[in-house]
Amino acid sequence: EMLTNEMPLLPESNSFGGWYKAHHDLKPLPIPSHLNIPPDLDRLIMQCLAKNPGDRPQSTAEIFEIIAPLEERYNKRSSNRQGSAISTQTPPDSAEKEDSRTESTLEDLCLQLTWPKKKPLQKIVFPRLLRTSKGVFVTLWVMLDQQDLFNRRYSTRYNQFLFSTTPHPMLLWITVLYNREHGPRWLPFYLDLKSSLGQNATRLLGESGSYRMLFYTLEDPGHKCQHVMEVHIDPEQCKRLLQWSKTSQGIPDAGQAGLSKKLLKQEFEKLKPKIQMKLEAVQTNYPQSQHSRNSHR
Incomplete structure (x- = not known):
């Protein structure tokens, strides 16, 4: 949600039953391609949202192991118009x-x-x-x-x-x-x-x-x-x-x-x-x- 400004799951109705069904049955919405999210980060997010606990990262150390190399290659940049995106860091040109x-x-x-x-x-x-x-x-x-x-x-x-x-x-x-x-x-x-x-x-x-x-x-x-x-x-x-x-x-x-x-x-x-x-x-x-x-x- 921090990356896309959208909930990963949207229920059919804003009720307990609707949210219960969404949490247990609905697949998370894919991250829009125009945000240019690195593939490794995309996969990590989807793993964290997995329905089966065994398919999720088992520790924060496992998450940091994936994020650390990304942090070296990409610069996080927030936008108050279209949400957050991660893009390559380049010096401003003319x-x-x-x-x-x-x-x-x-x-x-x-x-x-x-x-x-x-x-x-x-x-x-x-x-x-x-x-x-x-x-x-x-x-x-x-x-x-x-x-x-x-x-x-x-x-x-x-x-x-x-x-x-x-x-x-x-x-x-x-x-x-x-x-x-x-x-x-x-x-x-x-x-x-x-x-x-x-x-x-x-x-x-x-x-x-x-x-x-x-x-x-x-x-x-x-x-x-x-x-x-x-x-x-x-x-x-x-x-x-x-x-x-x-x-x-x-x-x-x-x-x-x-x-x-x-x-x-x-x-x-x-x-x-x-x-x-x-x-x-x-x-x-x-x-x-x-x-x-x-x-x-």
Whole structure:
């Protein structure tokens, strides 16, 4: 869980019976390949999670015997966005320094942006493409109460995308901010994949693998950006987003976008309890990114 920010076992229900079955019968989820966990460490983790006590390491000395050589070869690096990863330690080169400056400049730029005059001053969510000298970035603009934003500055971040091809190509972009004290804040938005914004945003999300959330408060008279979060997208979801963007181009516009939204909303309501159960299992209020598998109608 420290490496992936996900529980290795997820029960069918958050009950004693559900956890009992998961503990005794379910196999641990594999560690995602994009985390680049060394194979020896991957095997050690799975051995520690073995159902049969005889298949687990029998002492801490046995564990240290495997970890010690890894510690010499790899540097542990924590990320408050995508969990912890172990990667080879290399000195920063010019490219890494450039990336650091780009990130800092982009966040500073976002903090200077004011709420669009044509948008109502109310609790809404909408995307915008931010064009900079470094490229085009997808941003998600959110307005909340000041207290609500304060409560959720340090939250687990989760995203998922639902796609419907019929009767109209439509994408439901789901973002959730969750902490134990205040529960989930659902921030969904529908992207029409027959529109220029929908096409470009979906493609850029798939290519970049992340987006920035810009937060505004109702109480701020200047309506300036108060906080910026970067949210990462699972690599498998990125592949699907690119596929959906391409697929939707060949689907004729049936003029029934409202019906597609209704169908996606129904699927979203069914998923909500499962998503919340997964977030409750994380057991932390520190900023993290959580991803789920894609759903496709």
